[in-house]
Amino acid sequence: GQSLEQPSEVTAVEGAIVQINCTYQTSGFYGLSWYQQHDGGAPTFLSYNALDGLEETGRFSSFLSRSDSYGYLLLQELQMKDSASYFCAVGFYGQNFVFGPGTRLSVLP
Amino acid sequence: NAGVTQTPKFRILKIGQSMTLQCTQDMNHNYMYWYRQDPGMGLKLIYYSVGAGITDKGEVPNGYNVSRSTTEDFPLRLELAAPSQTSVYFCASSPGRRRTEAFFGQGTRLTVV
Numbered sequence: 001g002q003s004l005e006q007p008s009e010v011t012a013v014e015g016a017i018v019q020i021n022c023t024y025q026t027s028g029f030y031g032l033s034w035y036q037q038h039d040g041g042a043p044t045f046l047s048y049n050a051l052d053g054l055e056e057t058g059r060f061s062s063f064l065s066r067s068d069s070y071g072y073l074l075l076q077e078l079q080m081k082d083s084a085s086y087f088c089a090v091g092f093y094g095q096n097f098v099f100g101p102g103t104r105l106s107v108l109p
Numbered sequence: 110n111a112g113v114t115q116t117p118k119f120r121i122l123k124i125g126q127s128m129t130l131q132c133t134q135d136m137n138h139n140y141m142y143w144y145r146q147d148p149g150m151g152l153k154l155i156y157y158s159v160g161a162g163i164t165d166k167g168e169v170p171n172g173y174n175v176s177r178s179t180t181e182d183f184p185l186r187l188e189l190a191a192p193s194q195t196s197v198y199f200c201a202s203s204p205g206r207r208r209t210e211a212f213f214g215q216g217t218r219l220t221v222v
Contacts, residue, residue: 042199042213087151097211099152
């Protein structure tokens with residue numbers, strides 16, 4: 001089967017750095033993505049890793065290690081507006097996506 | 110630039126009623142998806158389509174049906190609504206070609222009473 005695991009909640013203060021982990025028990029996928037969802041809103045795309053290593057997009061970076069079945073999203077210089085839920089997702093050949101359960105990030109002043 | 114448009118935004122159904130959730134995208138994406146999201150939970154795939162005329166079941170298809178007669182439209186049909194179908198429904202599309210960036214509509218909040 002396909003399953004992804006994420007911590008349910010993470011709390012950090014403004015200006016800090018936070019890492020949200022995603023571990024998976026699946027194979028045959030071609031990439032790991034990250035999405036942000038504010039309360040009452042729709043998920044929006046943040047980052048994508050097709051290959052092992054680090055991808056940087058402004059304050060957000062994402063990492064993938066296929067050998068360790070592990071990825072993470074790194075958020076730097078946290079702002080209050082970063083308080084949201086963050087989902088990892090894997091894309092499979094045949095083009096369906098499976099999402100993780102999500103991590104709720106709370107940024108404190 | 111409309112992207113993915115879902116209608117309606119909110120709906121209350123009585124048990125046993127039926128309805129269709131509409132989804133339209135103007136990005137010429139071949140791949141489209143329907144997800145449901147229960148409060149505080151992740152997204153569960155209901156159905157997906159890799160092109161006009163082709164649909165396939167996802168993780169939780171029971172109680173739902175879909176069709177894909179055009180590239181743009183991917184309606185989701187609920188037959189005989191049940192309280193367990195109370196959820197927020199999201200339609201999404203992606204360009205395919207191994208890109209995992211999906212674009213989501215704003216969601217339909219459905220309550221079955």
